[in-house]
Amino acid sequence: MEAPLESPPIYPPTAGPEGLAVESETAAQTSQPSRRQIILARVQTITLCWAVFLAGFNDGSLGPLLPRIQRVYHVGYLIVSLLFVFQAIGAITGAVLTMTLTPKLGFGKILGYSLQAAALPFPVFVLSCVLTGIGVSILDAQANGYVASVSRNPETRMGYVQAAYGAGIFAAPLVSTQFAQLQHWSFHYLVSLGLTFSNLLSLFLVFRGKTQNECLAQLGQAEVPKGDSGHSHMRQILSIKAVHLMALFLFVHVGASIAISGWTVSFMVSVRGGGASAGYIAAGYAGGAVLGRIALIWVNKKIGETRGVYIYSIVAIGLQLVVWLVPSLISGAIAVAFVGLMTGPIYPLALNRAAKLFPPWLLTASMSWMAAMANVGGAVVPFIAGAVSSKAGLKSLEPLILAMLVTMLGLWTLIPNYI
Numbered sequence: 001m002e003a004p005l006e007s008p009p010i011y012p013p014t015a016g017p018e019g020l021a022v023e024s025e026t027a028a029q030t031s032q033p034s035r036r037q038i039i040l041a042r043v044q045t046i047t048l049c050w051a052v053f054l055a056g057f058n059d060g061s062l063g064p065l066l067p068r069i070q071r072v073y074h075v076g077y078l079i080v081s082l083l084f085v086f087q088a089i090g091a092i093t094g095a096v097l098t099m100t101l102t103p104k105l106g107f108g109k110i111l112g113y114s115l116q117a118a119a120l121p122f123p124v125f126v127l128s129c130v131l132t133g134i135g136v137s138i139l140d141a142q143a144n145g146y147v148a149s150v151s152r153n154p155e156t157r158m159g160y161v162q163a164a165y166g167a168g169i170f171a172a173p174l175v176s177t178q179f180a181q182l183q184h185w186s187f188h189y190l191v192s193l194g195l196t197f198s199n200l201l202s203l204f205l206v207f208r209g210k211t212q213n214e215c216l217a218q219l220g221q222a223e224v225p226k227g228d229s230g231h232s233h234m235r236q237i238l239s240i241k242a243v244h245l246m247a248l249f250l251f252v253h254v255g256a257s258i259a260i261s262g263w264t265v266s267f268m269v270s271v272r273g274g275g276a277s278a279g280y281i282a283a284g285y286a287g288g289a290v291l292g293r294i295a296l297i298w299v300n301k302k303i304g305e306t307r308g309v310y311i312y313s314i315v316a317i318g319l320q321l322v323v324w325l326v327p328s329l330i331s332g333a334i335a336v337a338f339v340g341l342m343t344g345p346i347y348p349l350a351l352n353r354a355a356k357l358f359p360p361w362l363l364t365a366s367m368s369w370m371a372a373m374a375n376v377g378g379a380v381v382p383f384i385a386g387a388v389s390s391k392a393g394l395k396s397l398e399p400l401i402l403a404m405l406v407t408m409l410g411l412w413t414l415i416p417n418y419i
Helices: 035-073 082-101 122-149 154-180 185-207 212-218 233-238 241-270 276-295 297-325 329-343 346-357 360-392 394-412
Strands: none
Touching: 035 082, 035 122, 035 154, 035 185, 035 212, 035 241, 035 276, 082 122, 082 360, 122 154, 122 212, 122 346, 122 360, 154 185, 154 241, 154 276, 154 297, 154 346, 233 360, 241 276, 241 329, 241 346, 241 360, 241 394, 276 297, 276 329, 297 329, 297 346, 297 394, 346 360, 360 394
């Protein structure tokens, strides 16, 4: 049975690295929130939605630009896929920084982005993706960890925050598709730079560099317990098997999602005969994901995380078969949009499960590790797709994505309900 929506998660005693029992506590409210605290919570959520929108905009930009980048730099599918790989390297670096420094740093102080608007030589352009990966990884982990730590209705808040991420992925192809057809295609990254500056300003004005506990205290919520183990957060996290299972699940899920948004445009152009406007198919996928993360919140509350992931995954597999087997550009575009609708809620559902699964004092750092592995999946799977396509052609893309969705479904069966 799923935990009731408004009930705070209950954490059973968890064995620490040395076999000592670590008794978890919940971050409970100390009193009924005042009107000011309710408004502040909404302002914080909106600010984090805008921040996560930037992360989605970053991840959704590359797909429509790939064909232009290949022409400009004269590289094939395999080499251009290195862009995904170096973003993943940055994501891992960001995760390590978050796990080791988050307890010492104020919430919202770190945000990085690379300046790619100058259309630098390809090796420099690839290396700049590391900076992007670091910034997005830290931003994503801190935002998700904070939302999951809020005791009042965190599932709905998580749905809105992840919908904002999907909105960023939706908006990015609308912008990057236009820039891909212009002489100064790389000026697309000036838009990203503007979003970054606006996020820096809003994060500073709302959170003022305070720690997570200080921000939660402003909402009338008790301090998140630190746990009894003397070991570092990183060592504690790496000792929990469920963290790695969840990370592997998100690795495959995000990998499949980025492969769909990143390579489907190329597939529709090369295999289905689409034109330059095929870039909007990626926007259709992202739009479906946004709609799924908002419109299906009430469904998620009814059926819970476990059944929700099973149902959405099975339907998405069926729709992906349509994309693969039905030789129609229009049918494929519609099916891709509905794949986004079904897969969109999976990521927030997984994070809601994590919020109930892991001790509060490890939640943000655990989500950082999971988000990093998700970003690695978002690099490795598209890279594999590019490598396979360079040998077997883009017709191999759909079977690969289908295999990832089936693998994701199998991994979900291994995720425990508690630790």
